[in-house]
């Protein structure tokens with residue numbers, strides 16, 4: 001029998017690294033630390049080996065379709081599927097960054113939303129019965145939904161919104177940011193927040209779509225890790241990376257037939273209402 005397998009995206013540092021550390025201790029199967037940069041990824045694996053842990057490594061750049069396809073093929077050939085996927089990889093421009101907003105919007109949506117979606121498109125079909133998928137979002141995403149005009153928010157929150165319609169909304173945000181009309185059109189002035197709003201809404205759609213899926217007991221949820229001391233937060237924050245990993249790991253290890261949460265957004269292991 002092939003062993004069970006878990007994959008964590010963007011896990012050469014920060015919260016992703018801590019998720020791998022926790023899964024190595026608690027998950028009964030192979031745990032893949034993945035990184036866009038092979039050298040940084042392999043160094044991170046060595047660091048965990050020094051702690052007596054045994055993660056495996058695979059390259060993955062979530063903005064590169066070829067890289068995603070390579071991982072998909074590898075998992076299919078070696079394991080015949082996937083048991084746990086944690087979509088953790090993201091970027092965030094610093095507040096002081098002078099990169100024009102249009103460019104920030106383009107690259108942030110491309111990585112945090114579209115990259116996560118592309119990984120899901122490739123790997124969700126591989127998820128085995130009782131599999132768990134965790135999309136690491138952010139409280140910034142729920143705040144972005146709150147900051148939208150009511151007309152704009154109602155589009156994101158529509159119960160029958162499809163994945164294709166959500167993709168169009170995010171494309172519209174990027175286009176509006178490029179001609180400076182995003183706030184006029186009811187979007188918040190945050191590329192990161194909007195990307196994470198997209199991830200939260202996407203998670204709900206993916207869970208709804210699973211209702212028509214013959215595979216048994218697959219749970220998919222989004223979460224906020226909290227305000228965590230990592231490079232992304234310039235090491236500000238109330239939580240260590242290991243503490244930030246707790247809610248994602250809790251969702252990744254929900255016991256068989258737990259039934260819920262499903263399609264929710266969680267913070268500190270509790271459901272956050274956003275609709």
Ligand SMILES: NC(=O)c1ccc[n+]([C@@H]2O[C@H](COP(=O)([O-])OP(=O)(O)OC[C@H]3O[C@@H](n4cnc5c(N)ncnc54)[C@H](OP(=O)(O)O)[C@@H]3O)[C@@H](O)[C@H]2O)c1
Pocket residue numbers: 009010011012013014015016035036037040060061062063087088089090091111115136137138139224225226227228229230231232233237
């Ligand atoms: N820190 C917080 O306070 C906080 C709060 C709310 C939510 N979050 C979320 O928690 C998650 C982890 O954040 P963090 O604080 O640990 O950030 P981090 O320290 O900046 O780590 C981000 C990780 O994502 C990787 N990454 C970026 N772009 C990638 C790509 N295209 N393909 C593959 N990997 C990529 C980075 O790789 P490189 O080393 O190659 O750049 C790095 O390993 C993110 O989803 C973030 O939005 C964090």
